[in-house]
Amino acid sequence: SDLLLGLPAALQLIVTGKLLKPSAAKRAGLADFIVPRERFEDFVHHRIALGAPKRRLSLTGRISLLPGARHFIASQVKKAVLTKTRGLYQAPLRAVEVTMRASVAPLPKAMEIERHAIQDLALTPATGHLIDLFFRKEEADKKPWPRGVALPVHHAAVVGAGVMGAGIAHWLASRGVRVLMQDISTDALARGMDRMHGLLKEGVKRRAISRVQMRDTLDRLTAEHTRVPLTHEQIIIEAATEDMALKKKIFADLAARCGPDTVLATNTSALSVTELAETLPHPERVIGLHFFNPVHRMPLVEIITTPHTSDDVIATATAFVQKLGKTPVVVRDSPGFVVNRVLMPYLMEAVRLYESGIPAETIDEAMLEFGMPMGPLRLLDEIGLDVAAHVGRTLVAAFPDHLAASDLLDRMVSTGRLGKKSGEGFYKHGARVKRKTVKHDASELEHVQHRLALLLANEAARCAREKLTQPPESIDLAMILGTGYPPFLGGPLAWLRELGAENAKLELQMLAATTPQPNAFEPA
Template identity: 60%
Template sequence: MKTLFHNCPSIIHDPPHVLEDIIHGHPVPPKHFRLDIDHDGVAWITFDTPKSSANVWNEETLREFNHLLEVIEHDTRVKALVLRSAKERIFVAGADIKAIRSMQPVRVNELIWLGQAVFDRLARLNKPKVAAIHGACMGGGFEVTLACDWRIASDHESTKIGLPETQLGILPAWGGSTRLPRIIGVRKALDLITSGKLLNASAAKRAGLISHVVAAERLEVLARRLVQGRRPEPIYRFENLFSAIIGRMAKRKVLEKTRGLYPSILKAVEVVTHAVHGEIEKGLLLERNAVAELIENRDSARLIDLFFKREEASKRAVTGGTALPLTDATVIGAGVMGAGIAHTLASRGVRVLMTDVSNDSLARGLERIHGLVSDATRRRLVTQVQGRDTLDRISTTHVKVPLSRHHLIIEAATENMELKKKIFGDLAARVSDDTILATNTSALSIAELAHSVPHPERVIGLHFFNPVHRMPLVEIITLPETSADVLATAVSFVQKIGKTPVVVKDSPGFLVNRILVPYLMEAVRLNQSGVPVKDIDDAMLEFGMPMGPMRLLDEIGLDVAAHVARTLATAFPDRFPNSDALDKMVSAGQLGKKSGQGFYRYEKGKEIAPARHADLPKHESIQTRLALLISQEAMRCLKEGIARNADDIDLAMVLGTGYPPFRGGPITFARDTGIIDY
């Protein structure tokens, strides 16, 4: 094993026997890479997986890459190495998660060994090395760059850099947990790894992940210049001396946020704070052991399954319909939802006409949009140029203008059927016969609205969730007469703006609210029976919900929640009995956070819970009672065909409500725990 594991004692120690065959087997011509050695002695390795828009690491690509490194090691012409990608929007997307999902734990362990060994070989290559990053560079895609001397990136909007492994229930184990804290320091490394967040190129440079940001067409010139200079000396981060203290602080923060429900994040804190010291080999051993432990946890499998459900929904096309490419849209209403939708569309390159009844209303809407853009710019989520471009794509009017050239209208007015009918009736006279009329209602009947206009087949529901710029889900509500082309266009459009579409049938509450309301109303009944607000919320936080039901009601607004509850009580009186508790609070002016008083009291940015009492039910009994209601209603929606399948229901609840991802969704939870018949 000398060629691969040279001077790497811990990797040499009892490696999986399969690696010997992988490394020393007969080399095959690379199918996924090109190697070019120019007249200056620079070796250019270009990752270019055939017939695919993405590059990923798997056993085959790792073997090929290892073979090319061996060629470079022994070729005396080579003085430097540049690693790049031929893909338009992806550098390397990371490990082949689809392959990993089907592997037995022992095979996953072997793949971890292989990746570590190959990337370590790259790190030990005694020649200047540059990773020229253009496009998505995630997970194992970023870990390979950490073995290079320089990491440079294009300023293109597709360039995103990070280590999202903890979001899949594992951690960076191809050297990422070991090398990153040595490069940028323990504190920043922990923040990136435990959050799993992806950074654009400018944010990545500020964090120290890369050294230069240039236009894509200048990457090659910069790479050539760098490898002809002196290799950078490693910088020792003084803060790493205090890694144990930093680790304890990070662990407390993680426990406060996750209540210990995500073992991969806690394990990442442990590995990073220990792997930063001593030989690299020690850190790699810690990474391997951690992954071997985590992949035995069922939570990781559920998180990986959810990843694929979301990927599939984000790419799935509608069969039988043709999607019309949309570059313009009109948003009716400049309130919180209308402004949020207009901002989201414009930030994704769509030209938006936002309308409302008065200039004052439009001014307030534009003020909200300016605030969203300013916040995103301040947090380095977008550049100032991108923010300015977003604002430039939005125009406004309070007068009725012809809309015959506008192929998508999204109505986002108040939740009032008569008002919406009036708006749709007016729109029908100003649009063409092929215009799609969409409503952003959260509970009102799409059928009733559609049948109030001449072409009901072109009416659809697009239910965005608040806040629009953060919530990834859009429910697309269809009718039996919905045109296949309209549905295909709506799905394609939602995917284009970076949201995840879930197609559902028109039914009271649609999908997410239909499942959520019984849970929320049962929480209200528990509170009315004497269970304190804080105990109910704490119980569901311990279950894994991002927010307790009482606090969620305050955030939604008790008036909005009461309206949705009445809609469902009318539709399903046997299972959604009327409760006047919310109505009484609304009548008393207690609307939740927006009025300063709901189930909590809000003063100077702080929430104050009512006093607690003795002899309270255990949190486990509250969890069981409320979680059961969610799963039961989800199962009813599945049996009624409200959504396409169980996967879509689970995905919608995770993305739309924050249902604990590690539990897989309410139907997966019911199946795995046996709380109801599946």
């Protein structure tokens, strides 16, 4: 690709692994022609007769051939890679080195350089974890539920036109499902439709979809504020406020309006799906479908099953999520399910460390260096401190032996500091706010990082012991896709195995003894 594109463009594609659509590949210089499949053979014979097309490097490509330019370009690419990855991924840096050496070597030598680099990288733990992750995700994306019969879903209803409801409705419609979005508030419906228009326009702007696809998606969407029959819908997804009494009322109404085989799903992030199901005449058709926000970007959907859920309903939900292009992880109903259950002790401990006097920037930096895409306190600001406090109270009530409520979060919420949406949480937010530069102490960073990483792993081990997923390794997949846990580490359970069970147990016991009770450090 260096010979085709010039070094700058080639390196950009190589280190990012970016895939190009045919039109983009032609603009970049990777392809000369784009030919319809049915004309391909005739076109090839025609081009062979004409001879190879003449190629001319771009200006930047020609500049990269000048003495010294190659090393400058490589150093700039390396700098960009280190900024983005913090040096946690070896492959992009090795790719720059191989490109620099191989592009000026004879072909046999160039192939040898590349082969040795691949062999070296293949032996690293990170490669093993990433290959394992690839196959686990492929299996989750394609393998049907082993029991029951999956019914096809062509029509769906989404109840609630808020951020999550509109996000789910948009995604379903964009994947070919006819969607009826319901809300008792016409204002909420209007805001929901505006939100969907915005998502579609952004997709067109980024060339992710065409204007025709945008039109077709909108054609599959219907908004309704009255109690219309729901007998044609194969699945109904409730995405109302996290209030059990409200959800029970909504589900009683839905059960009266839908067909006998309609799957009733809730998008709750922490409330008991079993309690909700047991209020209905046919609890076997109730299931949880926990989409993550923002729906159009987050690949994971937790499928929450209750003791009553039938295999047909689980099979239908699994096939439906796969049809949407999302990755399903089937989880037994338990407070917080898997992702929020594992995440919440980690977030609460980060708040406790902040209360002890460690700066928010240091706590977040520690976990960025670990490989998380965002530090825990900045994540809390993104989620909303009111939402986090609500989920926290739900989990504290369920697990009082190892979780404690955060008085600090409650105080911040009571004073209107809700995070990014209010302009201030653990950080100040806004276009004019400059991020504060903090000098970090290396030993403090290491202390915070190991403490929080152990908490994530220990809670994941508790979930595995309780058999919330089958196989237990699905917990690792859920945490990588749902929280951005570093893929190269393989997930919290994989990290724990590499640390060693006895080492982890000793460290957790020491932390449990030196941390105010209740705490989540007691070994699982």
